[in-house]
Amino acid sequence: MNCKLLTALLLTLLFVFQQPAVGKCNGGKAKGDIFRNWTLTKLPNFTTEQINTIGTIIPNIHFTDGQLVGFGGCNTLRGGKYTIRKDKIKLENIGSTRKLCIGIEADVEREFIPLLNKADHFVVDGKKMTIYTSDNKEIEFISK
Secondary structure, three states: OOHHHHHHHHHHHHHHHOOOOOOEEOOEEOOOOOOOEEEEEEEOOEOHHHHHOOOOOOOEEEEOOOEEEEEOOOOEEEEEEEEEEOOEEEEEOOEEOOOOOOHHHHHHHHHHHHHHOOEEEEEEEOOEEEEEEOOOOEEEEEOO
């Protein structure tokens, strides 16, 4: 076997087997549980009813292969990196497009994105996910 091919194969195997474990929910491994579309239902300063009044698209997130994407209320979320180890979650550098936002959409988005960037741990319970921030604030989502 070619030396370069063997080296590439070994590096690939090392990379694959050193990936962080995916969420621990309700006492067991939840591999795949977090990889759904999650619709925002609750923020610390907003009720579900207030969040549901936002336009035609409710704020949401989706964990893809190494990135968090979604919608913040007015702008598209992009560039967010995440790491998950057991029930710990770290979200970094979540940014968004830069449309001019006013009203409830702007208010929700101004709270939502900074809270995501402070994510510390999470719990998935069936179709509900709660992300807890480093200062113990809760962000709740549902998956349909």
